Amino acid sequence: MSARQWGRDLAMGTRYAFAGGREGWTRALLTAVGVGLGVALLLLTTAIPNALAERDRREEARSDHTFSQQKIPKADNTLVVVDADTTFRDLDVRGRLLEPEGPKAPLPPGVSEFPAPGEMVVSPALKELLTSGEGKLLRERLDYRITGTVGEQGLVGSQELAYFAGGKGLEKQLEGVASGARIDSFGNDDLGSSDPWDPVLLLLVLVVFVVLLMPVAVFIAAAVRFGGERRDRRLAALRLVGSDSRMTRRIAAGEALAGSVLGLVLGTGFFLLGRELAASAEVFRVSVFPSYLNPSPVLAVLVALAVPTAAVLVTILALRGVVIEPLGVVRTAKPARRRLWWRLLLPLGGLALLYPMVGQGDDGENFNQYLVVGGVMLLLVGVTALLPWVVETVVARLGSGGVAWQLAVRRLQLSSGTAARMVNGIAVAVAGAIALQMLFAGVEGQYTRASQYDVSRAQMSVDVPEGAVTSAIAGKYRDTEGVRKVTTLSDVYLGDRRGEAESIAQVTVADCASLREVATLPSCRDGDVFAVKGSEYDSGSDHLSKPGTTLWADPGDTRRSGDGWVSWTVPKDIRQAQSREDPTGFERGGILITPGALPEKLGAATSAQLFLSLDPSVPDAYDYVRNTAARLGPAVEPMTWNSIESNERYATIRTGLSVGAACVLALIGASLLVSQLEQLRERRKLLSSLIAFGTRRRTLSLSVLWQTAIPIGLGLLLAATVGMALGAVLLRMTDTSIRVDWPSVLSMTGIGAGVVLVVTLLSLPPLWRLMRPDGLRTE
Known part of the structure; x- marks a missing residue:
């Protein structure tokens, strides 16, 4: 068969799709919408x-300092930048304080001019939050006058909260x-270099992409x-005017090609x-x-070529089991039973590809990305191959019941393949x-x-600014709404x-209530001194706590009390205490x-830290604390404690999975709804006939359910x-013991099931409109 004949038949099918009356273009439109939704997600x-590269580029372009940055002298092209990040409820707010030291000081990306003291420029999202009723507490903290907005080049996302x-x-x-x-410029090339990816995390990324894209390809x-059944009946007319079976299949492929090309156009529109x-x-x-x-x-370009090609191949393969004759389509007869053996080859082939990787997934040298992608794809494609056989086998054995x-059941027995495709x-x-x-x-x-x-003992901590009176600062936090308890611990190290000292002892200064947070004390009153035993870090310095020992504080630690060394002698009445965490x-x-x-003098050498215990019944207790900190100093941000710490890349991958899963679920719901409406449209006359014979709408609705x-x-x-089988193999690849996460499975x-239930409920109103006797009318 020549390429010219193929092209002529495909072109005829394309014309047939759009010039075949309402039936033809309705089917083409439904196909285009279904394909378009998938194409939009593929383009995304x-x-x-x-998108990820651009976010990294902008983060790098606005980078202002690193911990390892070398100090530069003050000049007319330098700028002092101080971090002023904060958190509002569970939202991160990026903040920077700027002070140009000359006319040539560099401007941050997205900022047209430096804000004056007491002024700030904010991102559009932060401006919207500050002007809303929900941003009242945050406005108290960011007590600056808004004079402008940060441009797109200074932000990594449209909803980022940031200010200068x-x-x-x-x-x-x-x-x-x-x-x-x-600094004298923004941007840091060091951010572009990062550690190589952990093979297990790379495995997670690969599996996430395959798992998210496979449902799109299936849809x-x-x-x-x-509209396959109605299309096949229309194709019978082509046999009647002289086309052979192969030509008819090519014309049908052309009709599918037209729908897929229109789907590319709609998908591009959906994406834009x-x-x-x-x-x-x-x-x-x-x-x-x-x-x-x-x-x-x-x-x-690959998507644009793959989708029409897949449409043609899928249509030709689907029609291999359909006999289209001039007087009808031999599909309503009992079809041949589906064979199981070749359907099992797909998942078995997937397992065979993944088997060499068992125990090697955490070894970078033996990690084969192609085997992983190929194996996971074959296992998931095996689901689509096995499901029609499972549905056909089960529904063939279903017994009698209500109407x-x-x-x-009868409908499923006649068209189990259609139900499985849905x-x-x-x-x-x-x-x-589940595997992920x-x-x-x-x-x-x-x-x-x-x-x-x-x-359970504290939820936040904050450092006392240098030069501040610790008791006054602690009192401010103690009076803050939502704070139940403030534990103050001051430290100084004595040699x-x-x-250069040979041995150094940590000295902790606090009242009796606070000292009980770090040691088990026999009794305590103001003026007592204790030597702590039981700490794994005090070996080699026990002799420093003996009565009469003179200890010295480094002048670098006593800059607030003047120059020179400060000495302190361990008192004779020092008592023993047991250390605790x-x-x-x-x-x-x-x-x-x-x-x-x-x-x-020794007290002036200490550095203090406050531990805050909050009242969980106060909803915004964390933000009240942050507001107090902002009033004490704009660059002081209390640290919020978490019970769990996670790897940043791991957390990013998990977030990416959540975002992708949300998009795929939206596609699943939309595509299922389109598919359900198409099925109802094909059965319009059948439903009207049943209604005309007196079947109740409730019965038909329940049958659709x-x-x-x-299936x-x-x-x-x-x-x-x-x-679960795929999850078990992936776990063995990472050399992890197999454990079924039943809550996740369920x-x-x-x-x-919930997505399908929602789609079914949304399809009921169109179903009720179709269940009318006048649906038997023929024009």
Whole structure:
């Protein structure tokens, strides 16, 4: 068969799709909408690498300092930058205080001019929050006059909360606890270099992409077969006028090609619309600008070629089992039973590809990305191959029941393939999600760990600014709404001699109540001194706590009390105490001193830290504390404690999975709804006939529900089985013990069932409109 004949037949099918009356263009439009939804998500996926690269580029371009940055002298082209980040409820706010030291000081990206002291420029999202009723507490903290907005080049996302405020005397803050630097330009090339990826995290990324994209491919393949039964009956007319079976299949492929090309156009439109709407959306704290979402040209061309090609191939393969004759289509007869053996080859082939990787997934040298992608794809495609056989085998054995049950079962027995295609996407998505959840749960211990902070004793901590009166600062926090308790611990390190000491002892200064947070005391009153035993860090310095020992404080630690060494002699009445973990999980050693026993000069050498216990019944207790800190110093931000610490890359991958899963679930719901409406449209005359014969609407509605519930139940059962098998293999690849995460299995299965239930409920109103006797009218 020549290429010219192929082209002529495909072109005829394309004309047939749009010039075949209402039936033809309705089917083409339904196919285009289904394909378009999938194409939009594919284009979004091809744009993700560029979006991530652009976010990194902008983060790098606005970088102002690093911990390892070299100090530069003051000049007319330097700028002092001090971090002023904060948190509002669970939202991170990026803040910088700026003080230009000359006319050539560099401007931050997105800022047209430096704000004066007391003024700030803010991101559009932060401006919206500050002017809303919800931002009242944050306005109290950011007590600056808004004079402008930060441009897109200074932000990594459209919904990012960020501001630049003018400051004065910031150079002095650099000598204290504030984080900042003097710079002569923005941008840091060091941010572009990073550590190589952990093979297990790379495995997670690969599996996430495969799992999220496979349902899209399945939906596109199902969409090009919308209206298959009515189309086949129309093709019978072509046989009647002389076309052979092969030509008829090519014409049908041309009709599918027309729908897929129209789907590419609609998909591009959906993508462009979603691209513009992306600026106003934030999913799991991730936002982008529309300019970020530019698909890679190579990947976009690949999508444009792959979708029509897949439409043609799927149609030709689907029609191989259909006999189209001039007087009808031999599909309504009992079809041949589906064979199982070749369907099992796909998942078995996937397992065979993954087997060499068992125990090697955490070894970078033996990690083969192609085997992983190929194996996971074959296992998930195996779900789509096995599901029609499972549905056909089960529904063939279903017994009698009520009228609604019999209508549903008989319909499934006649068209089990159509029912399986509807739920294939759900089954693939659920199987992949279950495997991923098992993998995440299995390796979570490698990338998350319990924090050393005891959140039952304190939930926040804050350093007392240098030069401030500790008791006054503690009183401010103690009077803050939502604070139940303030524990104040001051520290200074004393050596056994002037100059370079051989042994150093930690000295903790606090009142009796606070000292009981770090040691078990026999009794305590102001003026007592204790030697702490039991700490794993006090070995080698026990002799420093002997009565009469003279200890010395370094002049560098006593700059607030004047120059020169400060000495302190251990009193004769020092008592013994047993160490216990403080709220940070650290066991202190050395000496504990109550304020009454501390010399004034030595007290000036201490650095203090406050531990805050909050009242959980006060909703905004954390923000009240942050507001108090802002009033004490704009660059002082209390530290919020968490019970769990996680690896940043691991957390990013998990967030990416959540964002992608949300998009795929939206696609699943929309595509299922389109597919359900297409099925109802094809059965319009049948439904009208049943209504004309007196069948109740309730019975027909229940039969439609059963027709959806039976395949989806079987699909979810198969998905859970394949998902757990894939999850077990992935866990063995990472050399992790196999453990089924039953809550995740049940939750993902429930989410899949919930999506189908919502789609079924949304399809009921159109169903009721179709269930009218006048639907038998023929024009």
